[in-house]
Amino acid sequence: MNPIDAKLVTLAKRCRILSQYKDMQGRVHVTSPDTQRALLNSIGVEADSDATVQKSLTKLNAQAKQRQFPEEVIVESGNAFQLAFGEGAAWTLRADDDMADVANGIAGGDISLPPLASGVYELTTRVGDQTEVVRILAAPRRLASVQSLTGVERLWGINLALYSLRSTRNSGLGDYEDLAGMATLAGNIGAGFVGVNPTHNMGFADSSISPYSPSHRGFLNTTHIALDAIPGLEGSRRAHQILAKEASQFALLRASEEVSYQPHKALHCRLMDALFAVFLDEAKDPAPTQLQAFIQDAGPELQRFAEFEALSEVYGSDWRDWPDVRQVEPDPERMQFHMWMQWVADHQLQDTQRRAKAAGLSLGLYLDLAVGPRRSGAESWCERASIAQDVSIGAPPDHLSPEGQNWDLSAFAPSKLQRANYRPFRRILAQTMRHAGVVRIDHVLGLNRSFLIPDNGCPGGYIRQPLESLIAIIKIEAERNNGAVIGEDLGLVPPNFRATMRNHGFYGYSVLQYEKTKTGRFRNPAKGRAQVLSCFATHDTPTVKGYETGCDIKWWQRLGWIDEHQAKSAQRDRTKDFAALTRIADRATDFHSSVHAILARSPASLISIQLDDILGVAEAQNLPGTIDEHPNWRRKYPVRLEDLSKFKGLRQLSDMMTHARPTRKKEALHDFSNS
Template structure:
């Protein structure tokens, strides 16, 4: 076989796409350089023809030596048949168990009784060799809205947690603000309160503010801890709320961190035996993930935020696990404990306020390559590549997110533990859970560091969907999969079959004729919204604020700006001219929310920014410092939202359309 044929076969066997269809519908081949780079990222030597041939031979030998499949996905509660290549003796160990659940012998098929939900291990021996099969037993699908809330439709509000304004916070929204906002929205009939990701950004990486660039998705951001809610917090710690339209991170950070250290010092000195026992139980339950995270926080404080520049011995978590945790780790563990308590309290208070789903949390697509999650992942991490996206309607220039990618083979080799743990941790305190860029569950676009063009690699879609269903059922959480971008054929249908709700953004929902799709025609099994943190607000869309920003930043010239504004004027007329019965006093925001209320989608979300008439977007993709991303504060304090005319009118529109109940106080 030729070297080119070997490379093509190895790439195909490792799930690397030989081509993909771009934004214009043109098939783009994956170059040999890209194939080699992606193979190396996944753990296969492929620099030369000899290395490719050797890697291919090793892969073939591994497959030929197997007695049973490496992995099977089955429906929990049903009997299982596993083919075997020779006569074997087998043992089944259930997830979380230390002893053998069943054992026996087989010649052609191992027959197992119905299995509970979980990732189990089937071990087989025979003919002088042994094999292990991952048996993923999952429900047919994730829970649906009626199964969790007994409602066919629901609505909610999405807000930027960091931007929440209150009379008690010091300029950055916190978990107490979140709880109080939920208690305001619940009586209005809202079924959920959504927020940006609250993943840990890294104690040493004080300059990082984007919630979509986390250090670890399985841990929480202590910057959102409400100081006044901490046992032992200094008196008057929140006595002087910060003003201004933009968040002053430089002023907030040092003051907030000093208060956190003071509260921890008080805990160490005065905590009761019961409190210490509760803290110890939290740390024990957090297991390796939590301890590794705390260890990373200590190391990054001492050696810098980029783990790839640390001394060699520190780059490998397995070497560090043999040593005792540093004393400073206690502080980071304690902050995670308190953040878990406060976020859990916010979710409980949201549910107690009448919300059927409570909090609606967001899972970022990945973690920073230099962060804690990448350090903890070990061999599950793809090497020398970044997650991104090819050019699409969201970003015509393509995107490099500088986020770590999990290698399918390496992740499976760890029984998907990093992915499963993050899901489990993230679903602890929510009834609705959004997976950002859910397309990555099916295929990921990897961009090599060596300058080779990016390419797609297939992910273990069936296994990941099964694991999501397991964790969603355990948490009784409804799942939303953000499915924007270049969507593979059949992806949305499969996602729906597995119980996930799609994500329909009105700004992107157009017919082939270029007209906005009627909200009555949106996918029923989806969450509908006008926009996201990356798109213009309703007021901004109508005014063409995003177009003005493109011109201000030099992305388009004056002539292009005028053309874009003319198109936007036409789009605005089309959008606001959709069928409905608008009242004479309806604003554009009211008209959009009326359409969302009557949408066929089961879930409808409105942005707090839209309700409050905000014109500027939270984020402008393609910018870092040029636009005040992740810095905008809400113009209205939480305490003033009760009885707010825009919020009350939105709630009334939703109730009239059959989404929840609302008794108008007027």
Template structure:
């Protein structure tokens, strides 16, 4: 290895780029020099030549030597903190509004008194230097089930919002359908209703159906807005026709907006307050949506002058900005009404929302935050036994150093918006808080980049404490040692999917062995339903896709037969038990888990066979298109409280 190679590796390590990784088989993959250069370039660090690498290393050294305090400080809210300094200095601590909360003269250390939960800026001034640090004053942990309810355990139901049927949604489940669904679930004893992500997909993203590929995660999908006049009953078809629905629903919303000038004065004032409170962030998002109607959903194809927010973009979008602000107001008003209904019906948590991993590279979130987004890379997964070439999820990544320099404001705003609407927030692919796999656009092999894990957890805990919101971290996959312990220590529940929790022989473990500080479920939108699992529907799909040959298919069906036999014994199921009896027994057994939360799938409660999503497919499987077999006004009869409550054991504190 040459000196230039070693310097490149040193620079990569300084910026958190991993020098290699181990795959599922334990084989090591060393990061090639082109990977290191591409990932550094994505962060805005020039590393194309030895001279550029040397200059970047020198800049790092100078910044470290010149600053008397770290650029970021993690503190425990309510506790004092002492920071050593190399020489006497004056210091001042400001809160988020810029008001001074503490100040002093330091000799050998800056001694900060107890701080409230929140974000602070520490200014340090010495004769020869000045520095500024972000102070993250986090609570001991994010709120727990016990903190929020006074009980040790709780349970709820997860389902697809888009799949709800009603007499008025016209084809796609709407925010207006949620109150009826929430009341029915609350009557059955559920404490939450978990939804697929409801992030904004983009007004002009007419072909987009995946809720995990949003244009911006800090705004809401307009597809689910219920027009006041309604759109008629959901079609009888099992699959959603998004194109037909969107034409009807968007036309109805346009017409409603044109009549809004005649709306009651109280409504018009409420909308103006919403616009004022949304501020520049709402203005800029609405500008993007308006511009997308003129130039397409991907801003990378727009005229050069419009590829960044600014005066040119504001002028070009001006005519339709208010319409897109109005859409967000309508969405948030209906979501808030649904959450209010859940609380009134007695739900401890109500809505359980989902935070996707990232946003589309050509979407609003990237357009609005170019200063923090990594350029020339997307988030993905490394090569493994299922995908020898690896996967690109076509989602943008925030560059760690840039996000830190922006004091995590994009993440803070996003979390604050979502947590204000829900009692629980699920963080998809929580492993991304520790490290993410970046795929360079130039074709170089991908590699891992470390994230500021402790700082991100502090931001989540701060926002969760302020909103009194429970947080679940979806921690499936290759989990590094100590990750779950750190996640749980910050107050985030883990995610325990029973059909993935197996013994050495492949049989499912007893739910009593599932992790206590977790949300336990039998499956998710990405797995087979309970009925599909029992009958091997997922295995048949894999064979249909060509992912399994005949021998592999037989082997998987043999393993599934052993799993069924184990479940029969565990759940005391007789050989003649039918599908409904099997489903009830398995769900009842799941509810014996010691987990803080248990989630039942609405698809399973209604006896559905097919899964909502088949990972690794786009058009080959009808992902995100399956409707539920029962309308929301029929859920009360389809989910009798007496039957569901029979699943739920009473814990020592009396929780059902």
């Protein structure tokens, strides 16, 4: 290695870029110099040439030399704490939320902090003419458990795709009123939660449909607004007439076998415009007062988001194609419209959670936090100062996609996010958690490291994120919103990662079809972990029916990812797995019952059943690595919401989940091998 390469390696290491990683087969991939330079540039560290590498190293060394105290300290909230530094320093502690003074003093041998409420603080120290700021993260020791929140040790629930719900009253796409109805139904049969895909904002002017590729995770999806349940328009004759005129269009959209996203969105947006005009003319208190309070509480972040939405109506949904809009004033009336829509969505989702709890769901809603925002969308524009540029989050090849994945999503640049006191991340968490009893963080491995793929064609590489700090932020926000947290920990999991997350109170994610030993045998369900959510499938995996019939294998062959010989081999392995799972279930009469009997008898604290599997659907919601080749995010359920209560399989599943006794480790079970 020549001296210049050594300096590049040193700079990359200082900036958290991993020098190598192992893939699913254990092969080592070394991060190339070109990838190192691309990732460094993405986080704002110049590395285009030997000279800029040296300049960046010199700058980092100088900054480190100037500091006497650490940049960040994590403490346990509620307890006094001694910081082993600060001798002779005058110090002031302020809360980051409002910058109000919390404490101050002059350090002797150290700095003594009083018991702090959970939150983020700035500790300003002064020694002579030198001033430094230390970031203090005061977090609870652990996340809340299911038992501490609900008084019971284990719960089961139903997960579904909100967009897929059919009903006699929606506008052709599942909405928040449908979700409230589903929650009531689930509560009546003994479930503890209802989970849905992310409800993040998708962009008013954008045509994207994947809920895992949102425009902004800090705001809500307004296409799920129930048009017939707008607060302030209850009993409005004008509002009723506006909707009644579109009855035939609603009927056509409801009748389609797949979600007609673009016709639905065009109609929905037009009607929201019309209903906003009615709201301005007719709405009486408390609705207008509640709207203004919502806008005031949301602060400049909502204003900034509304500015993006208003500009996107003029210049298009991809801000990277916009002209210089710094001198352009967005239409204030359109901004008001977009803020109103966020209030309506928030009001309806809040009401859904209230009704879910009233129906007996101990946790209520289970909401999903997506990995990142679409690079063309609002969050990537609003939070540019904290986001890595010219790279996308993705994943190397794994069991979900043999070609690897480029998700075209933005990632936070670690140092930039820290300098912002994690505010963008905190806002996103607060929005997702505020109306949920439990939140699932998709691809929670991203808290530890992000696989970034440069736009310039270089191979991807990993950058390490500030794991302990991000965990502290999650614990702070979860405590404020009184909820539990699940970390989806599938894929290339670093050593000890799962143990670390469990120690902080996260629930892991156990997908039955992947619960195998290194020799390919299914693990004994009785020896499974309790601190997990256990399920058979996710939105990215085969459903029970799809697994049984090899639907995913057929798709892989159809797309050319595997040849005929590989497909036959995969189907033979699947047949063995199918038989092994059936043997484990013992007295179950069919594969569907076998799978759910195994889940019901598992020691998992949370058990999730997909509505797809209850209804016997074969196609997965999404096939990773595809966009239009597979009907991703488009399928509707074959049964309407109003008819689900009559569906015999739902009551049978409820009885199984409610009355099953978890299998203890000492109990004898059948052979767990897939041979």
